[in-house]
Amino acid sequence: MTPAGKRILDAAGGLFYREGINAVGVALVADTAGVTKKTLYDRFGSKDELVVHYLQRRHDDWWAYLDERLAAAAPPRTLVLxxxxxxxxxxxAARGCAxxxxxxELPPGHAGWEVIRAHKRAVRTRLAELIAQDAPQADAEDLAExxxxxxxxxxxxxxxxxGDGRVQKARDLAARLLREDARAG
Amino acid sequence: MTPAGKRILDAAGGLFYREGINAVGVALVADTAGVTKKTLYDRFGSKDELVVHYLQRRHDDWWAYLDERLAAAAPPRTLVLxxxxxxxxxxxAARGCAxxxxxxELPPGHAGWEVIRAHKRAVRTRLAELIAQDAPQADAEDLAExxxxxxxxxxxxxxxxxGDGRVQKARDLAARLLREDARAG
DNA sequence: CCCTGGTTATACCGATCGGTATACATCCAG
DNA sequence: CTGGATGTATACCGATCGGTATAACCAGGG
Known part of the structure; x- marks a missing residue:
């Protein structure tokens, strides 16, 4: 990854997330990165490919952050997720889940769909693993879903x-589900 | 609502939902409705206002459908929702929640945000009412959330x-929560 | 030393965007 | 019978879209 390529990905990460993918043009991404459109197209080929890289990096960043937090945490690690x-x-908070x-926004068939589905699948799988550890008594698959x-x-x-109020609430509800499983058997 | 106005709203309803709002131009909406852009702008003034009407009608249609189903249903009516x-x-299924x-897609400050928030608030309120009827033993607000x-x-x-597999699963889980409340007291 | 890969600068392309202007047809109500 | 509302048809506007072309600059390595 060349220095300019990294700056482009940084700029695209902020702009696509905050303003929306379709609402942001490649010229704005290039300007924000302090780069010419030529460089952007030399590195990424097209806006569609840039979008795929944007989504993939978003996943990689969050996944690494999650691993870091999980490694340092005591059970119940489900809540850590x-x-x-x-x-x-x-x-x-004002933009929600990227x-x-x-x-x-993406049209059907766009390559970004694979990254989106893979991300959600990865989270769902990881969650099932954590649930299996935190709630050994329960039907793990059911509780994970x-x-x-x-x-x-x-x-x-x-x-x-x-705001993140509803996420906090979801955390409370999940914690209660885990507790109820611990009481059951 | 003039005949042409209704056709425009019909066309916009399908196109904005299926293709996305930003991905559909006013010219396509007008052509699909069999109407000139002049007529579209005479009726709705701008694309932004058309989007607001689109969302409002989407809510009104679903809300009427919900009332219809609820009126003809026996408890637990939470599941009917x-x-x-x-x-x-x-x-x-391939497009999910409009x-x-x-x-x-909408930028911050767009008038459509009010319609979106009002819709979700209305659903949430209705759900709380149904839960209060279906699960009188529970903390109704907690269960509704x-x-x-x-x-x-x-x-x-x-x-x-x-696909709607996850909605069916959510229905099953909600049904179990209601049953557990019935057993508790 | 010079070649190559990364970069900047700038200008351009056709297409489409949201929105407007002008002119004419139709039809119903006062 | 006439005037305003509703509509069609078509052409146009400036701006922006994704993407390309050309030319020059610069650093590092054979």
Whole structure:
């Protein structure tokens, strides 16, 4: 990754997320990065490919942040995953989940869809693993889907409500589900 | 509402939902409606106002459909609300929730935001009323928020997964929560 | 020393964007 | 029978879109 390429990805990361993908032109991305359009097209080939790189980096960054938090955490680590959503520096409450937003904008067949689906699949899988550790008594798959829906509902509304209140609420509800499992057997 | 105005709203309803708001130009809306751009601007003044009308009508249509289904249903009517999401004719699984999609596209300050927030608030309020009837033993507000998050998580993923499987799952989980309340006391 | 890869600068392309202007047809109500 | 509202048809506007072309500059390595 050349220095200019990294600056382009930085600029695209901020602009696509904050303003929306379709609302941001390549010229604005290039200007913000302090780079000419020529350089942008030399590095990424097209806006569509730049969008794919933007989504992939968004996933990689958050995934690394999640691993970091999980490694340093005591059980129940399921709640750490939820905490990582609100605490990770790339999230802005007024804009919500970058992947849900992108899904609403990208046309069917766009290469970015693969990255979006892979991201959600990865989160869902990781959640199932954490649940299996935190709630050994429960039907782990069922509980994982339950908590996953709570999380997705909450972060989908982060951008609409403009705050992370619903994520906190989802965390409380998930914590109660885990507690109830601990009491059961 | 003039005949041409209604046709414009019909065309906009399909195009904005299926292709995305920013991806559809006013010329395409006018052509699809069999109407000139002049007529479109005579009726709606600007694309932004047309978008507001589109969202408002989307809400009104679904709300009327929901009332219809609720009137003819026996308890637990909470589940009827969830069923209305998947069964209402305007929803296409591959596109998911029109309001979540619009929220991802509209710039901050756009008049459409009021319609989006009002819609979600209305659903949330209605849900609380139904829960209060279906689960009189529970902390109704708490349970309403719980079920609301399940629903929103599921429909947010309808557009990503391309099917309503997660909504059905959310329905099952909500049904179990109601049953558990009935057992408790 | 010179060649190559990364970069800047600038100008350009056709297409499409949201929005406006002009002129003419139709039709219903006063 | 006439005037205003509703509509069609068409052409146009400046701005911006994604993407390309040409030319020069500069640093590092064979």
């Amino acid at each position: 939820i905490d990582a959503y609100v605490s990770h520096p790339g999230l802005e 992947f849900i937003n992108a899904a609403a 339950h908590v996953f829906l709570l999380i997705e509902g909450a972060i989908a509304h982060t951008g609409i409500d403009g | 969830i069923d209305a999401y998947v069964s209402h004719p305007g929803l296409e 309001f979540i999609n619009a929220a991802a 719980h079920v609301f998050l399940l629903i929103e998580g599921a429909i947010a993923h309808t557009g990503i997964d391309g």
